Amino acid sequence: MHALLVEDDDRMAHALVTALAQRGHTVRRVGRASDALQHAHEAEFVLLDLGLPDLDGLELLRRLRAVCDAPLIVVTARCGERDIVQGLRAGADDYVVKPFRTVELMARIDAVRRRTDPSSGGKDIGGGDTGGPVRTGDVEIDPAARTVTVAGAEVRLTRREYDVLAFLAARPGEVHSREEILDRIWGDVYLTASRSLDVHVAGVRAKTGRPGLIRTVRGFGYQLGAADQDDGP
Amino acid sequence: MHALLVEDDDRMAHALVTALAQRGHTVRRVGRASDALQHAHEAEFVLLDLGLPDLDGLELLRRLRAVCDAPLIVVTARCGERDIVQGLRAGADDYVVKPFRTVELMARIDAVRRRTDPSSGGKDIGGGDTGGPVRTGDVEIDPAARTVTVAGAEVRLTRREYDVLAFLAARPGEVHSREEILDRIWGDVYLTASRSLDVHVAGVRAKTGRPGLIRTVRGFGYQLGAADQDDGP
DNA sequence: CGACCCCTGTCATCCCCCTGTCACCTGGGA
DNA sequence: TCCCAGGTGACAGGGGGATGACAGGGGTCG
Known part of the structure; x- marks a missing residue:
């Protein structure tokens, strides 16, 4: 399972990469919005920090959703009601607020994947629809x-x-x-x-x-x- | 969309029923585990309080999952890491800790349904039951x-x-x-x-x-x- | 300060939905 | 066989909802 981790903080990114790798995932970590969009089509699921410096988080989320239907979990420090609701409405499958427990995040990843892996293959995406022009x-x-x-x-x-x-x-x-x-x-x-x-x-x-x-x-x-x-x- | 609300506290149940009804859902509210299992098959999604008096919440969750694959969100006061992880692993699609914001819960319901309901777009008429042409x-x-x-x-x-x-x-x-x-x-x-x-x-x-x-x-x-x-x- | 973009409000147009009417068909009974 | 009653098909017309076009204010960024 290949994950895309969008996170600008090095320490946080390192911790998450380690935890994901321990559970058998391969991870591509990016720290900028442009890189995230570039690699979105490869991802089988996405962890997204909304606090990137170069682009508003919600905007990045929407742009990711426009090109990629993979399960996506927002992991961020923004805990306002408006942030959470907008994040979920913009297409996030789950929304986890920092600081969080790694075990819980992993369990949430599994819960989301449980819904998206077996059934959601119904729509025949994956050819040229998501990544390419x-x-x-x-x-x-x-x-x-x-x-x-x-x-x-x-x-x-x-x-x-x-x-x-x-x-x-x-x-x-x-x-x-x-x-x-x-x-x-x-x-x-x-x-x-x-x-x-x-x-x-x-x-x-x-x-x-x-x-x-x-x-x-x-x-x-x-x-x-x-x-x-x-x-x- | 028909919801099953499993909640023993009357005030909490009333508040949730109102919120769900405002969003166009029909709701069956039950306060006991046996009733929950009896009505599980009718539900298009489930809100589950783990704090019922007559049966351990996790056990009820597993039994519900055995007879019903509808989207299920745990809504409970148990906030320990162990509780959350076990709840998600037992089959919950999301886990919300009381006290929570109603708007956030509604957004999470929508997010889960988006993944489980293939006709998430609009009315449940045209493409609801039929996956393909x-x-x-x-x-x-x-x-x-x-x-x-x-x-x-x-x-x-x-x-x-x-x-x-x-x-x-x-x-x-x-x-x-x-x-x-x-x-x-x-x-x-x-x-x-x-x-x-x-x-x-x-x-x-x-x-x-x-x-x-x-x-x-x-x-x-x-x-x-x-x-x-x-x-x- | 200027350019650009987004949102909102208004007006005009279109055409889709509903309704009413008439005619035909179907099924049952004498 | 004939008659009757209810249901359905066909058709036309009015009303209103939905959309397109346009302009103006507010905000943001360089």
Whole structure:
């Protein structure tokens, strides 16, 4: 079982690497957000410290979730109610507050893996969906670089715009409800009444020049569509 | 979503029932281990207090796990490392120590359900029971993509039309009463006298070009039928 | 200070859902 | 065989919810 440990503190990282190795895991430890995103696709599960210096923790969590569906446990010193709730809503499977007991953390890792290993293989992810670039028509979305190219030319999307597009691209063709998208990207479902999601979807359509790239499923949500064709009737 | 709450303290139970009901869950609350085991099979998820008077909590947890694989969260005052680790190892998906914040507990319930419920996205209608696509004749219904294809060509159904078809497709050949369909999709039985259901069934038949795809059971309801091609005059 | 991004509010449009009506079909009884 | 009653199919029209387009304020970062 290969773990990705995202932790900037050397002493903490060392302790966790030792504990994980004792239980038979191989570990890649990274200390920066960019490295975490780069290696996310290799991980079979992720331990994430939200206190990295170079990127907001919640933001990193959302970006990881956009490219990687592996079990993920947040391990952090942030213990506020808002932190915990937002972390869980943004896609974390569990949330452990420092200081913690190593044995408990290991037990929680096992509990999460118990749920994700046998059953969750249902969705056929793992081919090119999670790690590598996703292409539809002449549009290419590269999660590692956070870039989008249309007909070979790079398009500059804002953070939210890219998040929405990448989230949909993680499972091409699958329909995601408004609630699900807001929950995963914004970490908050109560924005359902807001116009934010619509605005950013419109931004992606306008900047890419491919109105069909994100397809509206009226009354439900959005899905990644074909990029080079306009929708039929 | 139907919850089983195992809690002997009335005040705590009342607070949790209220919180769960506010989030749309139905709750059965029991205060004794024997009742918990009796109702375990109905539960879609379980909240378990380990401090029951009539049976050791860990033992109850193991017995519940023997008869029920639903997501289970331990909610208890026992905060020792040994308690937590044993609880998780005995099959709990999460372990929350009293006193806890209600919002956090709800977020943890959602996080666990996200992993165990394949249709975590939105309503539990379209793709709830069926993991994969359903095919009958040359018609294929894909719950993940919310799409329907006839002879390989995609047919665009509206939300209600798709909901009705997907509901019937979840159990091919089984007859569903009008009441049941209205209850599950509209959440309202009192539309029985309305023509809505008929209209949407007609819509599916017309758009797919397969009149036999949904078969009428006169005086009762509808069922998914064979999607034979239209050899019309 | 300026640029950029995100969120919110408003307006207009679209089309989906519901309803009402009529006609046809089915099944039972005389 | 004929008649009747209830259920269903077909169709059209109104209302309202959902979405797209746009503009403005607030915040952040360089």
